[in-house]
Amino acid sequence: MSTVNEKITSEIREKVRELLASGHVAAFLGYTSGSVPMVMQPLIIRTPEDADRLEWNSFCVLNLANYLPALLKSFEPPRRPGDPPPEGPLPKVGVLATGCWSRNMVIQVQENQVDRDRVVVVGISSRGMVDRKKVLAAVGHRDVTAVYEYDHSLKVSGPGYEREINRWDVVRDNCRTCVHPDPVIFDHMIGDLKGERDVADRFRQVEDIEVLAPEDRWSWFSTEIASCIRCYACRNACPLCYCPTCFVDDSRPQWVGKSIDKADTAIFHILRAYHCAGRCTDCGSCESACPMGIKMRILTRKLQKDVLELYGAEAGMDMQSPPPLSTYKMDDPQDFILTESIKGEEK
Numbered sequence: 595m596s597t598v599n600e601k602i603t604s605e606i607r608e609k610v611r612e613l614l615a616s617g618h619v620a621a622f623l624g625y626t627s628g629s630v631p632m633v634m635q636p637l638i639i640r641t642p643e644d645a646d647r648l649e650w651n652s653f654c655v656l657n658l659a660n661y662l663p664a665l666l667k668s669f670e671p672p673r674r675p676g677d678p679p680p681e682g683p684l685p686k687v688g689v690l691a692t693g694c695w696s697r698n699m700v701i702q703v704q705e706n707q708v709d710r711d712r713v714v715v716v717g718i719s720s721r722g723m724v725d726r727k728k729v730l731a732a733v734g735h736r737d738v739t740a741v742y743e744y745d746h747s748l749k750v751s752g753p754g755y756e757r758e759i760n761r762w763d764v765v766r767d768n769c770r771t772c773v774h775p776d777p778v779i780f781d782h783m784i785g786d787l788k789g790e791r792d793v794a795d796r797f798r799q800v801e802d803i804e805v806l807a808p809e810d811r812w813s814w815f816s817t818e819i820a821s822c823i824r825c826y827a828c829r830n831a832c833p834l835c836y837c838p839t840c841f842v843d844d845s846r847p848q849w850v851g852k853s854i855d856k857a858d859t860a861i862f863h864i865l866r867a868y869h870c871a872g873r874c875t876d877c878g879s880c881e882s883a884c885p886m887g888i889k890m891r892i893l894t895r896k897l898q899k900d901v902l903e904l905y906g907a908e909a910g911m912d913m914q915s916p917p918p919l920s921t922y923k924m925d926d927p928q929d930f931i932l933t934e935s936i937k938g939e940e941k
């Protein structure tokens with residue numbers, strides 16, 4: 595009998611074959627297996643015959659929205675700055691989208707990075723993706739040569755061992771606390787919508803740090819980023835980071851040093867998180883991409899919690915609501931801006 599993921603894979607292939615054969619899309623962005631176990635790589639296909647290369651499993655952790663603007667642009671005629679936009683309809687592209695990826699696509703449309711009319715979204719309600727670092731920890735960091743995925747467990751094997759692991763135990767932290775697994779925009783759906791999830795301690799990871807004294811919070815932050823090698827895989831994996839020149843790469847002016855100096859590294863993490871405020875969907879792509887296992891997502895999660903509490907808004911939930919920090923109302927609450935110093939003055 596087929597597993598859930600095998601059924602999803604088969605339905606994806608059928609739908610994508612149809613979209614490409616009918617000429618409805620010129621290319622489709624999905625996943626195929628990487629060269630080592632537990633790594634799936636994004637794949638762009640352009641012919642119906644290639645649909646059989648597409649695969650789906652719990653290791654599809656990189657947010658596909660990140661590749662969408664460049665894929666759309668690849669079908670546009672070259673333009674110099676100031677040239678008028680191309681005339682006539684441009685080819686459409688198809689893309690897979692779970693809940694968080696679809697919300698990143700909403701942000702991309704709102705920020706004029708993606709033309710919704712040129713994207714055919716094939717939605718999948720997410721069951722949560724697996725964290726390969728948790729799997730490696732569960733097998734004592736031994737070599738993994740094969741992983742077979744059942745619906746609720748993983749069979750992991752390597753030289754001289756085989757181990758069955760409960761799937762939910764190794765699901766990524768962001769997926770375990772995700773309340774919106776369904777895509778918010780889609781043109782075709784693979785399987786059914788699952789509805790909102792009820793997660794009682796949704797922001798527990800953040801709350802555990804919020805209750806600490808300021809010096810302990812600083813100590814947590816300094817320790818967490820101490821092993822950062824400034825490779826920028828986290829930034830590069832994020833669909834929100836599309837600046838032509840990132841502040842860390844700018845040299846005129848140079849906003850931040852390029853070394854792994856503690857202060858420079860701290861500035862990188864703090865500023866990157868602020869740039870994602872009100873826009874981050876907690877997709878976890880940044881954390882999944884980090885080679886050093888740094889939990890930088892907790893910073894954006896804190897901002898997500900603050901934006902929800904202060905503005906009652908979550909990024910990308912619908913096309914009509916702009917990202918909360920890019921809009922302004924005369925009666926916006928402002929007292930929180932100086933909360934800490936006002937408290938200090940009262941003492």
Ligand code: SF4
Nearest residue numbers: 835837840841866869
């Ligand atoms: S970190 Fe900030 S400046 Fe750099 S790419 Fe991301 S949003 Fe742009």
Ligand code: SF4
Nearest residue numbers: 832874876877878880
């Ligand atoms: S900051 Fe991280 S969690 Fe947030 S949208 Fe970007 S990649 Fe996803």
Ligand code: SF4
Nearest residue numbers: 822823825826828884
């Ligand atoms: S991916 Fe990890 S090591 Fe690389 S810059 Fe980001 S936090 Fe640092």
